[in-house]
Amino acid sequence: RKEVEQDPGPFNVPEGATVAFNCTYSNSASQSFFWYRQDCRKEPKLLMSVYSSGNEDGRFTAQLNRASQYISLLIRDSKLSDSATYLCVVKDNNNDMRFGAGTRLTVKP
Amino acid sequence: GAGVSQSPSNKVTEKGKDVELRCDPISGHTALYWYRQSLGQGLEFLIYFQGNSAPDKSGLPSDRFSAERTGGSVSTLTIQRTQQEDSAVYLCASSFLVQETQYFGPGTRLLVL
Numbered sequence: 382r383k384e385v386e387q388d389p390g391p392f393n394v395p396e397g398a399t400v401a402f403n404c405t406y407s408n409s410a411s412q413s414f415f416w417y418r419q420d421c422r423k424e425p426k427l428l429m430s431v432y433s434s435g436n437e438d439g440r441f442t443a444q445l446n447r448a449s450q451y452i453s454l455l456i457r458d459s460k461l462s463d464s465a466t467y468l469c470v471v472k473d474n475n476n477d478m479r480f481g482a483g484t485r486l487t488v489k490p
Numbered sequence: 491g492a493g494v495s496q497s498p499s500n501k502v503t504e505k506g507k508d509v510e511l512r513c514d515p516i517s518g519h520t521a522l523y524w525y526r527q528s529l530g531q532g533l534e535f536l537i538y539f540q541g542n543s544a545p546d547k548s549g550l551p552s553d554r555f556s557a558e559r560t561g562g563s564v565s566t567l568t569i570q571r572t573q574q575e576d577s578a579v580y581l582c583a584s585s586f587l588v589q590e591t592q593y594f595g596p597g598t599r600l601l602v603l
Contacts, residue, residue, distance in 0.1 A: 385532075413589070424581060424594035425533070468532065475546065476588045478523065482532035 384408060387469050387481035395489055398459045402484045404469030405451045413472040414445055416454050418465045419483065425468055428454075459488045492516070494595035496582050502601045503572055511567040511598045515584030522565050523583040523592060524557055533581065539565060540588055572602045 387404045394400050406414075414431035429436065431443040431452050442455040452471075456463055469481035495514045503509050515522045524536040536549045539559040550556070554572075559565040569576055579599050583592040 415591075424596050426594065427591050430591075472589075476538070477546070477549070478533075478535055478592065480525075480533035480535070 383481075384479045385469055385471050385481040387467075387484045389482055389484060391485040391487055393487045393489060394459055396459055396461060398488075399455065399457045400459060400486065401453055401455045402467055402469075402486075403451055403453050404481050404484075405449075406469075406471045406479070407450070408471065408473050408479075409450060410474045411450075411471045412474050414443075414452050415470040415472075416441075416443055416452075417468040417470055417480075419468055420465050425480075428467070456486075459486075461488050461490065464488045494582055494584050494593055496580075496595040496598050498598060499596065500599045500601075502603065504603055505574060506571055508568065508570045509572055509600065511569075511580050511582075511600070513565045513567070513582030513584075513595060515563065515565070515582070516593060517563075519584035519586050519593075520562065521585045521588040521590075521592075522559060523585075524565070524567050525581040525583065526551075526578045527581060527597070528578040536567070538588070569600075572600075574602050576600060577602045 416428040417425040418428045419425040431445045435444040440457045444453045464487050466483040466485045468483045471479045497512045523538040525533040554570045557567045579597040581597045583594045585592045
């Protein structure tokens with residue numbers, strides 16, 4: 382079993398749609414959680430950290446469920462510019478970062 | 491200020507040759523990380539440095555891979571006797587402290603023929 386698993390997609394949604402991605406992790410000792418965004422042939426960039434209480438940044442909402450060992454990312458009112466691959470990242474207690482393979486999102490006009 | 495930089499941006503080499511990849515972290519960042527991303531795959535963690543020390547080298551794929559960091563700044567990843575399966579994008583990231591946000595460089599695209 383992979384340490385961090387994501388649905389690879391692709392998710393094809395119209396502009397304005399709401400879309401959600403889930404990610405599961407296997408190491409119950411994981412300490413920190415993040416969503417990164419990666420555009421085609423570009424480096425990953427931090428989108429947002431994921432806090433235990435859940436957190437929101439504009440149209441983006443991230444949630445963590447430690448009991449079920451998954452994190453989620455919700456994007457509301459999708460924009461064309463949201464098209465990218467979204468990487469789920471889990472940092473364990475040794476500070477090792479484990480990346481999921483990414484979920485590809487395409488927002489269409 | 492300047493972000494993480496990596497060189498070369500692209501490298502084509504023949505199977506069996508050695509290659510050296512360079513990473514310049516953001517100034518003042520104490521932690522530096524190397525990752526590999528193969529086509530359509532997620533990022534594979536290779537190694538990280540806390541200052542000049544690498545606490546855990548177990549992520550390196552084989553003994554052909556080595557990395558060093560000197561002066562708490564620049565790091566080099568060396569791949570000896572390259573194989574075709576080494577072809578990937580090698581990404582470097584740095585953070586102010588190990589537990590803080592990582593910022594990625596643009597990567598080095600390595601192609602082994």
